[in-house]
Amino acid sequence: MSISLVHNILRHYGIYGGQHDQHFLVDEGILDRIVESADIVPGEVVLEIGAGIGNLTQRLLHLADKVVAIEFDPKLVAVLEDRFRGNDKLHIIHGDVLKVEFPIFDKVVANLPYSISSEITFKLFKHDFKLGILMYQYEFAQRMIAKPGSGDYSRLTVNTAYFADASIIMKVPKGVFSPPPQVESAVVKVCPRPAPFTVTDKDFFLRFVTAIFNKRRKKIKNSIVESNHMLGISNVKQVVSGLPEELMELRPENLDPAQLAALSNMILAMHQES
Numbered sequence: 001m002s003i004s005l006v007h008n009i010l011r012h013y014g015i016y017g018g019q020h021d022q023h024f025l026v027d028e029g030i031l032d033r034i035v036e037s038a039d040i041v042p043g044e045v046v047l048e049i050g051a052g053i054g055n056l057t058q059r060l061l062h063l064a065d066k067v068v069a070i071e072f073d074p075k076l077v078a079v080l081e082d083r084f085r086g087n088d089k090l091h092i093i094h095g096d097v098l099k100v101e102f103p104i105f106d107k108v109v110a111n112l113p114y115s116i117s118s119e120i121t122f123k124l125f126k127h128d129f130k131l132g133i134l135m136y137q138y139e140f141a142q143r144m145i146a147k148p149g150s151g152d153y154s155r156l157t158v159n160t161a162y163f164a165d166a167s168i169i170m171k172v173p174k175g176v177f178s179p180p181p182q183v184e185s186a187v188v189k190v191c192p193r194p195a196p197f198t199v200t201d202k203d204f205f206l207r208f209v210t211a212i213f214n215k216r217r218k219k220i221k222n223s224i225v226e227s228n229h230m231l232g233i234s235n236v237k238q239v240v241s242g243l244p245e246e247l248m249e250l251r252p253e254n255l256d257p258a259q260l261a262a263l264s265n266m267i268l269a270m271h272q273e274s
């Protein structure tokens with residue numbers, strides 16, 4: 001779709017963009033590469049979050065059996081309804097992505113609203129799907145794939161490593177959006193898979209990761225004790241004194257996801273014994 005056609009649609013429907021993370025991707029080449037990366041085969045159901053004026057949606061509809069497009073702006077929902085009227089492969093959900101129930105889907109392909117990237121990503125990780133091709137703010141994408149010990153290594157990194165293999169497949173400049181955002185973007189490929197390390201209790205592990213990264217500047221022994229209101233370990237000081245001393249002196253950001261999982265398994269076992 002040419003940029004002038006996009007501008008005509010925006011003008012016609014009185015949409016100005018810029019608010020609610022509304023930056024429409026108008027570069028044909030990048031739209032094509034995003035959809036090609038999703039490797040959609042017949043029979044698949046694709047979820048699109050924040051469908052906007054339907055630039056990605058149009059391409060997804062060519063390949064998928066069904067596209068479920070979530071969009072919360074009524075003006076944009078009207079554009080989607082007009083643009084794809086009569087196409088029964090499209091199901092539009094008019095609502096807030098954080099509140100609506102996701103359908104069962106095979107793949108998720110989206111140029112996300114950046115201000116709620118974190119909430120959307122954690123919501124997606126609660127679902128079962130084959131592949132995600134997701135556009136994020138570049139810094140957010142870097143945090144998803146950060147290395148232990150780096151400033152970007154965070155709760156998000158560990159959750160991502162637990163649920164999926166993730167990689168940045170494309171860096172995307174501001175100028176390919178209308179209106180352009182203030183930040184650079186990146187497309188992340190998310191391939192869900194079983195965790196490559198053992199976790200005895202998923203809920204406890206995820207709570208443990210959230211708790212200790214809340215106190216990421218503290219030594220692990222202190223971050224566990226100070227965030228125990230989230231963990232509920234009885235005799236927490238005694239449990240901590242029984243954990244490997246060399247790990248307790250490190251900060252949460254220095255442990256890789258497998259080491260964090262091992263620690264959470266140990267704590268749980270000691271908590272259950274006591």
Ligand SMILES: C[S@@+](CC[C@H](N)C(=O)[O-])C[C@H]1O[C@@H](n2cnc3c(N)ncnc32)[C@H](O)[C@@H]1O
Pocket residue numbers: 020021022023024025026049050051052053054055056070071072073076095096097098110111112113114116
């Ligand atoms: C970056 S734009 C992407 C638009 C379109 N997919 C494209 O690539 O051109 C993000 C879209 O998410 C929508 N959006 C923002 N917050 C949302 C929310 N909480 N729930 C659903 N959609 C939302 C915006 O209205 C906008 O259409």
